[in-house]
Amino acid sequence: MALYIGLMSGTSLDGVDGALAEIGADACRTLAAAYIPFPPALRAELMALQSAGPNEIEREALAANQLARHYADCVAALLAESGSAADAVRAVAVHGQTIRHRPELGFTRQTNNPALLAELCGIDVIADFRSRDIAAGGQGAPLVPAFHQALFGQSGRSRVVANIGGISNISVLTGDGSVRGFDTGPGNVLMDAWIARHQGKEYDADGLWAASGTVLPELLAVLLSEPYFALPAPKSTGRDLFHPAWLDAHLAAFPGAAPADVQATLTQLTATTLAGAIAAYGGSAEAVYVCGGGAYNGTLLRALAAALGGNIKVDSTDALGVAPNRVEALAFAWLGYRFSERLAGNLPSVTGALGERVLGALYPH
Ligand SMILES: Nc1ncnc2c1ncn2[C@@H]1O[C@H](COP(=O)(O)OP(=O)(O)O)[C@@H](O)[C@H]1O
Ligand SMILES: [Mg+2]
Incomplete structure (x- = not known):
């Protein structure tokens, strides 16, 4: 059993849902939940990045930095609410913000700066959960x-x-x-x-x-x-x-x-x-x-x-027994547990991938 944080910001572009949970082979117990709405300017930029536009590499990088700061705020809220110290948490599993999803072209892009997030919160960060499933021929979704x-x-x-x-x-x-x-x-x-x-x-x-x-x-x-x-x-x-x-x-x-x-x-x-x-x-x-x-x-x-x-x-x-607005963040905490144990996170029967794969990439704190 260990503590994991899951952070989800989905296609609604409303904000970041976070959950801190104690997870093991047979247990998943939520200790805290938090929601940090996106400020209108960030929301508008993430919306604009959904389709081709001028100077998008730089704009994406700057939006990713801002996003990582919101993720870090959500982590801080979860630690405060649960009374946990950062070093008690095994990993933060973060979805990132989807700005393109093109499995038929062999890629999906969840923008984020996981290195900055690791720097800001002092916890191992696991990011980019979808790419490996797509590399294995899957849809990368749903996870x-x-x-x-x-x-x-x-x-x-x-x-x-x-x-x-x-x-x-x-x-x-x-x-x-x-x-x-x-x-x-x-x-x-x-x-x-x-x-x-x-x-x-x-x-x-x-x-x-x-x-x-x-x-x-x-x-x-x-x-x-x-x-x-x-x-x-x-x-x-x-x-x-x-x-x-x-x-x-x-x-x-x-x-x-x-x-x-x-x-x-x-x-x-x-x-x-x-x-x-x-x-x-x-x-x-x-x-x-x-x-x-x-x-x-x-x-x-x-x-x-x-x-x-x-x-x-x-x-x-x-x-x-799980509030509807917590399920997806909890799912990412669980995917963080699966990565940490080097267990598969995908279901080939769902995504169409060639086989089970460990999903995610680690940014040690
Ligand atoms: N009280 C509510 N009544 C109707 N719709 C709601 C309410 N609360 C949230 N929603 C809807 O849920 C969306 C956010 O859902 P969420 O599960 O966070 O989606 P995503 O994972 O795509 O971000 C909002 O954009 C809104 O459409
Ligand atoms: Mg949402």
Whole structure:
């Protein structure tokens, strides 16, 4: 047993989620959790770095330095909350911020300055978890299913864990130890972009704006015609595909659509694509446990339950004892444990890699 810190900043670009946990072969106990939102300027720059732009090597490096300082603030908050000293922590496992995800071209880029983070916090840092899986022919994503299996998959029952971040991914835990999982498509990313444009808000709290509108079936059908949804697993995606320009291209044929109705339709898109993926790969599951920020969107959860036809119970991971907004940071703490023990972090059945691989690169403090 040792202490590990996991730091996750996902495609929503909202901020850094951190967890400090005691982890061993049969245990994963959270001792502290923290969230550090990104200041608007950093968020805007990370958003801009999602696509080609001028002088991007320098801009990426400067953003990475800033990011590392936010990660270090999150580490400090976790140490303070748990009353732990830095030298009691075996490693900080940090995801970095995805600015490109192109497994089909053989790369993914999570920007970060792990050397600076090691310098700032005085703890070994493990970074760059996705590249090795891609080098082995995998998608490099999603990586959380192995952790979902370790933490939630030992019940002998068939369960689905649905992580609704910027992008959504599912883990199908069959109960007999085998796991499938993949990115189903957008989670919050399009809903966030739409409410930012029309109301200047970062997200649609509890889905109340969406609930004030009506789903537009014709627009939904056009959005669902995106070929990604019909691709077989393994597959992964990101802002590379689901960005505001993707939405605008599909909206062009609906110039009179009321903004609230579009929000309702985008919420339904996330629910429908998740439910379709669950029906196709996890139809016999007893329950779907939702984590990620989307778990706090009641409209979305109701739409998901309805889209599943009432056959599968929908709950949040709170029902399994882990707050939805902690699961992914905890998953990275667990991946840090796996690296430290030189155990595989990927599941070839999920990512499509040629085999199990130890994921990550070490920056000793
Ligand atoms: N109370 C809430 N109501 C609706 N949506 C929420 C709420 N809280 C968080 N979210 C959504 O969750 C997102 C953050 O989720 P998160 O799991 O951190 O995603 P990521 O891993 O992509 O950063 C926010 O951008 C927002 O869309
Ligand atoms: Mg986030």
